[in-house]
Amino acid sequence: MSSPAVTDTRNQTDRPIAPLLADRWSPRGFDASHEIDRDDLLSILEAARWAPSAGNTQPWGFIAARRGTPEFDQIVAALADFNQAWTPRASALIVFASLPERAGRMTAWVDYDLGQAAAHASMQAEYLGLRVHQMGGFAADAIREAFDLPPGVLPRSVMAIGRHDDSDDVPARIRQRDASERVRLPLSDLLIHRA
């Protein structure tokens, strides 16, 4: 017998999935008064640290900065304009970088591994009652320059972390985007083969 559709979560999943996954989404409206606990930020990084990777090579590195620090502002300055419009209200930013040299013979999976580290970090943030929004819209060279990164460290994404805010403090166009319908391709379009 098939399971009933899950309707009481943020995501209209066709099948029940873990609440942490069913409720996850990426807001742009963040609470500018929320301050992330230092231990919570470390827990989010710890979750990334414990992600699986090909051959356990762990080909990743992180730059973490809380709002109100010069490092936070440096990361914001490296973001694309459309991301700069909403990220200053986030509580923390994490740059996810790949370190292909550490992967040795496993270089084919470096980005795959880094994505898993980011996914684990995002789930830990959700577990802590926070939301995250990942970004590819940034200038890697600007991050490299700001943090004097060696050539083998490749910034690949930036994650904003914070508490969602849909109050009037958030610009209306951001609130409208956050409220817009969330969609996914049907599973039938994704299943290449099912036995």
Ligand SMILES: Cc1cc2nc3c(=O)[nH]c(=O)nc-3n(C[C@H](O)[C@H](O)[C@H](O)COP(=O)(O)O)c2cc1C
């Ligand atoms: C690798 C990656 C890059 C992304 N880049 C951006 C970005 O530059 N700016 C942005 O606003 N959202 C960005 N997103 C967020 C996606 O648009 C968002 O995750 C997607 O629309 C699905 O929405 P959901 O996370 O709420 O399920 C990015 C997400 C990922 C995983």
